[in-house]
Amino acid sequence: MDQLSPLLDRFALSARVFYSGTLCGVTTFEATDEAGHLHVVRRGPLQVQGADGRLIDIEEPSLLFYPRPTSHRLRAHKQTGADVVCASVEFGGGRGNPLARALPSLLVIRLADVPGLDASVRLLLDEAFERRYGRQAIIDRLCEVVLVHMLRHTIERHVASAGLFAGLADSRLARAIHAMHEQPARRWTLEALAETAGMSRARFAVNFRETVGQTPLDYLTDWRIGLAQTLLRKGRPVKIVADEVGYGSAAALARAFTARLGMPPMAWTRGEQRRAGAQTD
Known part of the structure; x- marks a missing residue:
């Protein structure tokens, strides 16, 4: 039984890449009314700081996903920086979407821990760091593919101990x-x-x-x-x-x-x- 597809059919998941490149120093991302944030880290190191002030160190290529509007900061070395792709993400139905409600406030997933994700992320990064015709449309769609892989991983690996994903597991x-x-x-x-x-x-x-x-x-x-x-x-x-x-x-x-x-x-x-x-x- 495919428990995920009916959710994606009913609610329109959409991603919009707004930055790709090297972050240096501190970059602040403000909460918006509806959108969460996806950060694909190609090269670190990088620190993530949420509204609570807690710091998370990212040393390997990883995905960082805030499914709900959340203010946060990314801290990179001022000289060497960190290569990232940043996208805003909206689940149809806004904050009431069952997927958005069920996910943890922050998901941090090493790319190496999600089998089958490498190819999609490699395509995303290749397109994001080039300037080719149709680039924006391609990287937005590839971000959505990456998000579906993340949701699948969340269900299959029992990442959520309670909520919708625990029920689907x-x-x-x-x-x-x-x-x-x-x-x-x-x-x-x-x-x-x-x-x-x-x-x-x-x-x-x-x-x-x-x-x-x-x-x-x-x-x-x-x-x-x-x-x-x-x-x-x-x-x-x-x-x-x-x-x-x-x-x-x-x-x-x-x-x-x-x-x-x-x-x-x-x-x-x-x-x-x-x-x-x-x-x-």
Whole structure:
């Protein structure tokens, strides 16, 4: 079972490379409203400093990934510097995206520890440090490929001890999670989800909460609201969105949406439109 593809199909993962070259001294990256940051370190040494002030030393070619907006600094030697590629990353659905919520605040992965990643990173670095036609489009897409490899690694190596990735790493819970992802409009009950997982109702409820960190029906609600956000961004009418994500009416979606986000769908959509307009000015 491919637990990752439905997530990537429903939410548009996008990366935009904004720097490639040699960093010298201290470089600060500010948190934005929606974007995380990916840093591909070709050559160090390099230190990473988060908002808490903790320093992490990077000695080997590595990936550094902040999946959520986070202010941080990269510190390199003033003379020799460090070769890096830096990209902003957005998960469709913003901070409510289940992938963004489930990942640790910072992932640090040595390239040598991810089999199959070498070829993609080599292509990315070759393109990023050249100036050829179509370069930006290629390096952006290659960054997205690298990110998918990272997500696969996170699931397969049980990098996350709790949350969505921990649930996907459990074969029984993964069946129920996959079913919710594939059929968000179905009238799911706890009993139906437990049956899908091949577990008793009580054991499923306890295992899901202990592993994922929330109840199955709370997870389902978050998944539906995240999907609703993605569809609303595309201009879909609220009534149609309500049907597609499992709410019987626009009013029912508005109640659930307001409970999760503090405002009804139309107000949220207007805010997103204003934000998008401000970014293009």
